[in-house]
Amino acid sequence: MPLLSVRNVTKRYGGLVANDSVSFDVDEGMLFAIIGPNGAGKTTLFNTISGAVRPTSGDILFDGNSIAGLPQADIAGRGLIRTYQLVQLFKELTVTENVMVGAHRMTKGSVGAALFRPGWVRRQEQELLRETATILDFVGLSARAEVLADQLPYGEQRLLEVARALAASPRLLLLDEPAAGLNTGETEALAHMIQKVNGRGITVILIEHDMGLVMQIAQRIAVIDFGRKIAEGTADEIRAHPDVIAAYLGTETADA
């Protein structure tokens, strides 16, 4: 059984069809990528999968259960965690605090726990601080632990967003253009990190513009153009696929 199964998902905005009957399966442990030209409907697909918007039709199964139309927080609670194309950090929080919020679904306690701080809450906070330190070490932000998030340079903000998502112990991690705005060296480091994350058994779906990055690390790739899936396969298969070449480079007739 695949971990994620997207079945004939269509998303319409008025007359605009952002996703047109898209289907694909992602097996547990896979590093999957979705590519496509600008405006192809990749982010809409992520928004639909993660519950930010409802699909117009079709179904989405996560771990065998339908999650289409559930509130986003519920979907996140099941371990399907996403990041955003435009960095969405909690700017007034420190790097450490950002990661601690990431662990929200893994921790307990509301107003009463905050006010009375019983033993289990104090232990949980200690444990959380340790895990946070481990995660920051993993992404290489240990030295920045006490800095406010909006004081980080852009590349590190990207890393922090991944760190925060990791704190949520995702079963499936959706990364929306994580390399957007990064330079070559930073992209290289990010690619390495995504592979390390995947190596820990976390299933990853990646939306990416940077073809180099995708071809280098993705085990399987789906190509979307004008809201439709036009191809799916390994990097080599995708490279040779005529529709993909047409979508990216344009066909003779389209240019004429």
Added chain:
Amino acid sequence: MTLPAITYTKPVRLPWLAIGLSLVGAAIVLFTFSASGYVVTVVGFAAIYAIFVTGLNLFMGYTGQASFGQNAFAALGGYGTAILCTDYNMEPALALLLTMAFSGLVALVVGYPTLRLRGHYLAMATFALGLITYEISIEWASLTQGYMGYSGIPPLRLWRFEAVTEKQQLAVILVLLVLGVFAAYRLRHSRFGRALRAIAGSEAAASALGVNVARYKLLSFMIAAMYGSAAGSLFAHFVGFISPEVFGTSMVVSSFTMLYLGGIGTVAGPLIGAVIVSLLPELLRGLKEWQDVVYILVLLTILIYAPKGIAGFLDRLFRKQEG
């Protein structure tokens, strides 16, 4: 097998800022208790406002939402206390808790539909809440005594200890203020508080991490309402008289000034703001007709040079020094 030893060590440094502020606070309190009745009244109002703004800060500062109608909850607390303690001879402490619970309940009912609104729309909806409460306090004269106001409200009493004099009342208010600020501090530094501040940062990201945004906003609104209600109750006891004007729109303006001047989103900000906004006009009284002009100039200067309020300014100052 050995695990890589990753230990989290927080940089240990003395909280000079907190110590300094506590000393200033202690000095004000000591001076007040040795001073005349008028100073006691002014500091008492400052302390009551500090409680009110601490609650407002939870909703506006931590959670990043706008409420222009917190005065409604102060009115609920004030009138509730006046009615329960005067007409029903209820124990003030019990009336305080009951009116807080009732205000929390009203916040739940009002907040459930309105907190879906954002930004200006939420501001307008909450502003309407304040106006409606104001109208009710005027029109429902059989309950509130309308424009006449409610007088003869007994002083505070904590079971055996009856705070007869103004200074004794102030002592009780200060104890409650310390409790309120301590609670706000603990709320801020917790899973709950981090979730609130995450919502202020990015609702989309918070909910993508499993934070139930609507629920947390509602809880924050309810807690703020309870603080507002407590402030209203304390005011009723402290002055012994309330009228609709006491909880009018001017309360919203004052509390906003305190919040932004003191430092929104910080624990100490509401305290600093309440003290300055309450005491400054009194300190400037000697300037006679120039009083308002100088007052406004001081406020503007602070806001220009400390856009994140005095607490934010001090925090930056101390961070820099400690490198």
